[in-house]
Amino acid sequence: MEHARVALADACAQSLGVRRGFARAYALALAPQLVCLTPDAARERRAFEAVALALCAYTPQIVLADAYTIVLDVSASLRLFGGLRALWRRLAATLDASGHAAALACAPTPWAAWLFAQARVVDRRGRRVVKFARLASMLDALPALLLPAAADHRDGLAQIGCDTLGAVRRLPRAGVTRRFGPGLLDTLARTYGEAADPRTYFEPPPVFGARLELMARVEHADALLFAVRRLLLQLVGWLTARHAGVSRFTLTLVHETARRGDPRMSTLTVAWSAPARDLDHLVLMSREKLDRTELAAPVIELHLHADEITDYAAPTDTLFPLDAGPDAGREAMTRLLERLVARLGADKVREVGARADHRPEAAITDASYTMRRPARTAQARIAQEGAMPIHRGQASTRQASTGQARTAQASTVQARADRVVSSASASAQRAGASSQGKRRRLNGRLDGPHDLVPPHAPVAPRPVWLLPEPLRLATREGQPYYRSAMRIVSGPECIETGWWDGPGARRDYFVASGDDATLYWIYRERTPSETHDAAWFLQGMFG
Structure with missing residues (x-):
């Protein structure tokens, strides 16, 4: 009811003959059981602006x-x-x-x-x-x-x-x-379009925050997804209007407290690596989070706040839809990992990484997957930091001087590169002549009629398979023994590191071969005293 008149009638009231614009007394005479509600201007305004915010996704x-x-x-x-x-x-x-x-x-x-x-x-x-x-x-x-x-x-x-x-x-x-x-x-x-009709457009708020009162209390977290989707519609519209993407938002649950010790509010944080504003993706990440959540008390209201907002350019359509571009596979893998983290938890998703350490057992790490923020491109930096203004009268002079400076710099760099290449070639020839006839560096099997060493074989080869723990080898007449007597093929490669985080490692690595022509990666521990025999260990095997 508004000003003692019917402003809006539902289907049941309309079936009884009540129409919009009827006086209150006349409507009650037609339907005495009619329930009249007084409008709440503040709540109606919030709902009105929420719909406008969701429609910002289109214009x-x-x-x-x-x-x-x-x-x-x-x-x-x-x-x-x-x-x-x-x-x-x-x-x-x-x-x-x-x-x-x-x-x-x-x-x-x-x-x-x-x-x-x-x-x-x-x-x-x-x-x-x-x-x-x-x-x-x-x-x-x-x-x-x-x-x-x-x-x-x-x-x-x-x-x-x-x-x-x-x-x-x-x-x-x-x-x-x-x-x-x-x-x-x-x-x-x-x-009728015979005169201009200027209008004032709706401006989204600078900071996003939305709330929704539920029609009934909700006791299970998965049942909140329908209400969360309504809030995400507003978020997508707000992000589209600001040409931005979100990588983390917070969902606040307002609980119905029946006892004094019950919590009044609880929060859920939904995060992923790359910024996005696709509604389906946001709903999917919210579903994975809600499926793993147990409510402390029934929920009667939801609040949603966007925490991490960054600039976001929507993907453009390609001429050939089947060719999704070089980043399609990387984006699909990122989305998959985000879903796994949201469903299983960050501690259940592991990733293998490399670390700058010469010790093989410390060069590979196994840690929880960390969602990484994408690096800012040069174009984005230029757009954000801005470019130096150039006056039109000085533009040609600056461009000419810049081109001459770049030409001179390129010539200098090329001359230095030629000298470095010549020096490196001469060193390689001398090293090849001195090592010829002594031994071959092999990264394959020993036996064969042809030369198995590639022209650019690595100086310090690494095996494909590493043992979980180095295996101590027996020695016969001072030589390592594993299934058969081993003979050294290449080495040593000396490693002395790790003194800052433990006892350290002082090792001499070799590539050795057995009677079956299998290549092994072994090392000998260097001891401070020459009186003790050095121990040999098997670290890995080549393919």
């Missing part, structure tokens, strides 16, 4: 009009969303997911679209006009009292028999201005 030009009507200028968004029909369906789906029943209409002017939407509430007829050629005939048939400027002169228009907008337009302009003022004709001109 930034949104107007909050009278009678809780939202006017969207979608002329620049039709091609992006595949035409008017596809955009119409997406708008209807978004409004339905937001929990609101809406009357959609389309027209070339804001006032005409507003009138068509109001008319649909009354007669349930959909009106969708795209071209101006059909606009006038469609508007002329509408009731004149739908227009607020005409509704202010309800009695005057009724006395002269003007019940449609077409009848009002046919009246003499001078007489209308003298009797009803210039406001009615100005509004009609903007409605």
